[in-house]
Amino acid sequence: GNRGRTGVVVAAYMHYSNISASADQALDRFAMRRFYEDKALPVGQPSQKRYVRYFSGLLSGHIKINNKPLFLHHVIMHGIPNFESKGGCRPFLKIYQAMQPVYTSGIYNVQGDSHTSICITIEPGLLLKGDILLKCYHKRFRSPIRDVVFRVQFHTCAIHDLGVVFGKNELDQTFKDERFPEYGKVEFVFSFGPEKIKGMGHLENGPQVSVDYNTQDPLIRWDSYENFNRGCEDTGDGGLQSSCRNMNR
The missing domain is CATH 2.60.40.1110 (Immunoglobulin-like)
Known part of the structure; x- marks a missing residue:
């Protein structure tokens, strides 16, 4: 259920390693790419893609941090x-x-x-x-x-x-x-x-x-x-129910 979120983390790490990793870590990047392709879902939601771009832009300097309210x-x-x-x-x-x-x-x-x-x-x-x-x-x-x-x-x-x-x-x-x-x-x-x-x-x-x-x-x-830490989300039918999972299991 959280493989899309895992994909965001892996994609962000791959951007980081492409910029800062040494040549000796090429095999690690290859292994991470294989994991991304085999185990994680593609980054599908637009907001997920947006945050990967944020991370990449901040690392490369293309995005400057806004400190204004x-x-x-x-x-x-x-x-x-x-x-x-x-x-x-x-x-x-x-x-x-x-x-x-x-x-x-x-x-x-x-x-x-x-x-x-x-x-x-x-x-x-x-x-x-x-x-x-x-x-x-x-x-x-x-x-x-x-x-x-x-x-x-x-x-x-x-x-x-x-x-x-x-x-x-x-x-x-x-x-x-x-x-x-x-x-x-x-x-x-x-x-x-x-x-x-x-x-x-x-x-x-x-x-x-x-x-x-x-x-x-x-x-x-x-x-x-309100119970975010327990994994509660809106149900697909939009009703006043929640599908909660114990994240510690």
Whole structure:
């Protein structure tokens, strides 16, 4: 179940050894490559590939570490996925920092065609530092089930632009989900301070978008990483269940 994660570690080590290892360690690199090909799954999720690129870029000097604080103000979904029978979806966001929940949005009810955009605004800006995981869920209508719309993970040390865009092929799970439009993308708007960014009135949602700020619903509050050290994850059906494994066995 964790062979994909093992693949990330092995791929990162191979980048490291290619840069820093001596000629005498060529056989070790060959053995590691054989292990990667035989035992580990290929690095498949976009975020896994992103972190391998981070590691390689930091080693080679192509990526400079960003030490400035980053405040997230807007998450814009360009292109609405089709999760409802009549089109549209009911998305909400959960943001984790170092696997700890730091933000939960209201539930947005989006009606309209797939060319619609939706903006989730966070004011004052949310300070983010380190490993960040953002998950967008769809809350099914009158049902205690949520579905993952997209998931993306990044590290703030590698973010140098105040506007960052992830295309469909850069979003975990979404890159192969037909319900998400091919031209769809997710945009993040940052600043260096928590104050509201001026001149962003054009991002306001239109009348086709309504918001339910009742986040007391257990489905919204439920945190799939509250038992992360015991290996709990969302189940495939999106329900309020978890498949926990004892990692010490």
